Amino acid sequence: MKKSTIWMLTIVMALTFAGLLYVQVMYMEEMIKMREQHFSEGAKRSLYALSTALEQNETKKFLEEDMMVIEPEIFDSSQPQLQGIESYDFNNFRNNGLDDKISSYQKALKEQYLYQKGLLNEVILTILNQSSNRPITERADSATVKSYLKTELENNGIVIPFEYAIIDRNGNIVYKSSSYNENTNKKTIFTQALFSNDPDSRRHYINVYFPDKNKYIFSSIKFMIPAFAFTLILLIIFLWTIILAFRQKKLSEMKNDFINNMTHEFKTPISTISLAAQMLNDDSVRKSPTMMQHISTVINDETKRLRFQVEKVLQMSMFDRQKATLKLQEVDANNVIANIVNTFKLKVEKYGGRINATLDAEDPIVNVDEMHFTNVIFNLLDNAVKYRRDDCPLELNVATRNLPNNRIEITIQDNGIGMKKDDLKKIFEKFYRVSTGNRHDVKGFGLGLAYVHKMITELKGDIRAESEINKGSKFIITLPINN
Numbered sequence: 001m002k003k004s005t006i007w008m009l010t011i012v013m014a015l016t017f018a019g020l021l022y023v024q025v026m027y028m029e030e031m032i033k034m035r036e037q038h039f040s041e042g043a044k045r046s047l048y049a050l051s052t053a054l055e056q057n058e059t060k061k062f063l064e065e066d067m068m069v070i071e072p073e074i075f076d077s078s079q080p081q082l083q084g085i086e087s088y089d090f091n092n093f094r095n096n097g098l099d100d101k102i103s104s105y106q107k108a109l110k111e112q113y114l115y116q117k118g119l120l121n122e123v124i125l126t127i128l129n130q131s132s133n134r135p136i137t138e139r140a141d142s143a144t145v146k147s148y149l150k151t152e153l154e155n156n157g158i159v160i161p162f163e164y165a166i167i168d169r170n171g172n173i174v175y176k177s178s179s180y181n182e183n184t185n186k187k188t189i190f191t192q193a194l195f196s197n198d199p200d201s202r203r204h205y206i207n208v209y210f211p212d213k214n215k216y217i218f219s220s221i222k223f224m225i226p227a228f229a230f231t232l233i234l235l236i237i238f239l240w241t242i243i244l245a246f247r248q249k250k251l252s253e254m255k256n257d258f259i260n261n262m263t264h265e266f267k268t269p270i271s272t273i274s275l276a277a278q279m280l281n282d283d284s285v286r287k288s289p290t291m292m293q294h295i296s297t298v299i300n301d302e303t304k305r306l307r308f309q310v311e312k313v314l315q316m317s318m319f320d321r322q323k324a325t326l327k328l329q330e331v332d333a334n335n336v337i338a339n340i341v342n343t344f345k346l347k348v349e350k351y352g353g354r355i356n357a358t359l360d361a362e363d364p365i366v367n368v369d370e371m372h373f374t375n376v377i378f379n380l381l382d383n384a385v386k387y388r389r390d391d392c393p394l395e396l397n398v399a400t401r402n403l404p405n406n407r408i409e410i411t412i413q414d415n416g417i418g419m420k421k422d423d424l425k426k427i428f429e430k431f432y433r434v435s436t437g438n439r440h441d442v443k444g445f446g447l448g449l450a451y452v453h454k455m456i457t458e459l460k461g462d463i464r465a466e467s468e469i470n471k472g473s474k475f476i477i478t479l480p481i482n483n
């Protein structure tokens with residue numbers, strides 16, 4: 001996949017996700033708004049119903065009280081309008097004829113009606129005059145308000161705790177529910193005037209708020225949470241995929257570089273060997289023993305070089321396939337290192353350099369695969385030679401010592417070209433090579449340190465590197481020792 005394709009996919013997916021999230025958020029906002037509106041309407045309706053119920057209650061009470069006073073009067077026979085019914089003589093019904101009786105009965109009823117109307121007017125007047133004079137605590141006591149309010153809220157589908165207070169015109173609290181908080185946000189309080197016929201100066205209001213209102217509103221959009229979670233999971237998976245795609249892309253680029261490198265590395269010895277073979281066909285060459293000697297040395301050297309390259313690629317591919325089967329055995333690290341250092345002495349001296357070994361570890365026995373352990377030390381020493389400086393002789397120090405935690409530390413230090421911090425972080429990655437620019441024409445596959453790292457990890461050890469550009473590098477390995 002091309003890099004531009006990955007980028008395009010990323011942008012399209014990012015826009016899609018942004019759109020999806022936007023729609024979800026908008027939908028949720030709309031839901032919350034609707035739910036709040038619905039709640040507000042319900043609360044307002046309940047408060048209005050409460051106010052009406054209180055007024056009706058008061059009227060009923062007045063009527064009952066007044067009737068108690070008036071009722072005995074109704075049945076008092078001295079009242080003229082009642083005489084009509086009370087003194088009605090049924091014997092006359094037979095004597096004086098039907099019409100007369102009916103008209104006298106109607107007259108009595110009319111008089112009674114007028115009297116009752118007068119009484120009611122009186123009651124209403126009393127309500128108007130007297131009721132607003134009564135203290136609000138009497139007209140709407142806390143228990144009644146609470147029970148009416150609860151019922152009305154329930155009728156409107158609001159079954160959550162509420163706090164209320166009765167306040168006067170100036171906002172002073174007359175009484176309140178036990179947990180009513182005066183500092184509650186004004187916007188969350190619902191207010192309703194009580195006894196709306198009262199004169200303005202004696203007007204009272206009820207304030208109600210719902211402490212759990214937000215929870216109640218949000219509970220209605222709970223079902224959106226899984227949608228959000230799925231979107232989030234999708235987003236994470238998408239990001240992960242993109243990262244993998246980029247990584248894969250980089251890896252494939254590195255692999256291409258590796259193949260180019262390898263071809264180049266193999267081509268040189270092959271062409272040298274083939275040239276030597278052609279020379280052997282020449283009669284004059286065959287007759288000269290020195291020439292023959294020279295050609296055989298060239299073939300030998302180039303074959304060795306080829307074998308070394310093949311070995312390196314093999315080392316890594318072996319680990320790529322599966323976990324290597326290591327032939328672990330007790331090995332004296334000091335001995336192995338001393339042997340490798342000996343082999344390397346010639347190579348280092350060829351470049352005018354020096355190699356020192358300070359093998360101080362008193363407990364040098366490690367449980368490793370000798371072949372791989374040798375390869376590891378060999379790779380590190382080989383790099384030290386490869387990445388030496390031209391302007392000063394190579395100084396290579398190899399040391400071992402025991403650490404207190406049953407481990408052995410092996411350090412390989414050079415005074416070579418060194419590396420930048422950014423490169424230092426990546427040198428143990430497969431195929432990673434520091435671009436050495438034109439300063440060094442060193443060829444490699446970027447596999448050596450990856451192999452070293454993998455091997456040491458496999459052996460339950462650690463490896464880290466310290467380096468300073470133009471000063472040198474130090475590779476520090478620690479391995480568990482066998483007591």
Ligand code: ADP
Nearest residue numbers: 383384387418427433434444445446447448449
């Ligand atoms: P290769 O040597 O084949 O490129 P390695 O994995 O052995 O691959 O090394 C990775 C990179 O680390 C090298 O390209 C080199 O730039 C850098 N490097 C390794 N060892 C040293 C060293 N001793 N001094 C400076 N640079 C080093």
